[in-house]
Amino acid sequence: MEALRKDFHVVEMPLACRSCETREGGICGAMTDGQLSELSRFTSRRKVDHGSELLSQGERIVSYANIIEGVVKLTKRMSDGRQQIVGLQFAPGFIGRPFANESALTAEAATDIEICVVTKSALDRMVMRTPDLGHRLHSQALVELDEARDWMLTLGRKTAREKVASFLYLIATHSDGDSSGTLRFELPLSRQDIADFLGLTIETVSRQMTKLKQESVIRIETTRSVTVHDIDRLAEVAGIDC
Structure with missing residues (x-):
C-alpha cells in the first residue's frame, strides 16, 4: 500500500484557474485538472485598456484568448477601408478560430477587459487530444452562428x-x-x-x-x-x- 501511495500523484487545478470566475462557462470547463495544469504553462492573464486592438484582420494568429471580464468589439474591414461592427463578445467568450492561420476579423477592447491568453500551438494540440474540448469549441461556434442569424433578423426586419x-x-x-x-x-x-x-x-x-x-x-x-x-x-x- 505504501508503494502505491508513493506512485499515486494527484494533479491539482492551478490556483489561477480555481479563482477564475468564468472557468465553468468557458472552454476550460471541458478540461480535467491535469489538462488545466498542463495548459497553464502556456497561458497568461492580462488586463487590456478599452480601445486597444487584440487582433487585426489579416494578422497571423499566434494565440487565442478567453474573455474573463469586459466586452470585445468585432469589426470587418473592406478593401477600400470602410469597416462594420459585426458583433460583440462577452465573458466567457473565446477570441480566435482554432486551426486557422489568419484572423478574418479585428478584435478590439470595447471596454477595459481582462483576458486569459493561450498560445495557439498549445491549445490546438490540446483540442486534438481532448474530444470534450473540441465539442465545447464547436458548441460555442454554433451559439455565435445562431446569434449572428438573430442579429441579421434585427438588422433586416x-x-x-x-x-x-x-x-x-x-x-x-x-x-x-x-x-x-x-x-x-x-x-x-x-x-x-x-x-x-x-x-x-x-x-x-x-x-x-x-x-x-x-x-x-x-x-x-x-x-x-x-x-x-x-x-x-x-x-x-x-x-x-x-
Whole structure:
C-alpha cells in the first residue's frame, strides 16, 4: 500500500484557474485538472485598456484568448477601408478560430477587459487530444452562428425602436442584476458605434433612447449608464420571445 501511495500523484487545478470566475462557462470547463495544469504553462492573464486592438484582420494568429471580464468589439474591414461592427463578445467568450492561420476579423477592447491568453500551438494540440474540448469549441461556434442569424433578423426586419431595444437587451442580458432583478450597465459602445452597429443614424439612436426613457422602459443615468428594471418589458419592446 505504501508503494502505491508513493506512485499515486494527484494533479491539482492551478490556483489561477480555481479563482477564475468564468472557468465553468468557458472552454476550460471541458478540461480535467491535469489538462488545466498542463495548459497553464502556456497561458497568461492580462488586463487590456478599452480601445486597444487584440487582433487585426489579416494578422497571423499566434494565440487565442478567453474573455474573463469586459466586452470585445468585432469589426470587418473592406478593401477600400470602410469597416462594420459585426458583433460583440462577452465573458466567457473565446477570441480566435482554432486551426486557422489568419484572423478574418479585428478584435478590439470595447471596454477595459481582462483576458486569459493561450498560445495557439498549445491549445490546438490540446483540442486534438481532448474530444470534450473540441465539442465545447464547436458548441460555442454554433451559439455565435445562431446569434449572428438573430442579429441579421434585427438588422433586416426590425424597426428603429426594436433595433435599439434589441441592442439594450443584448447588453442587459450579459450584465449582473441585483436581488430585485434590476440590471445596471455601462454601454460598451459610443452612440456613433451603436448607430453603425444597428444601421441607423446617431440622431435616430438618441431619439429612440429618449423615447424608451420617457416610457420608463429604461433609465439613463449618464450618457453611457443605463438601468433596466423590467427585462421582460424591454424584450417585448425589442420583439424578442423570452
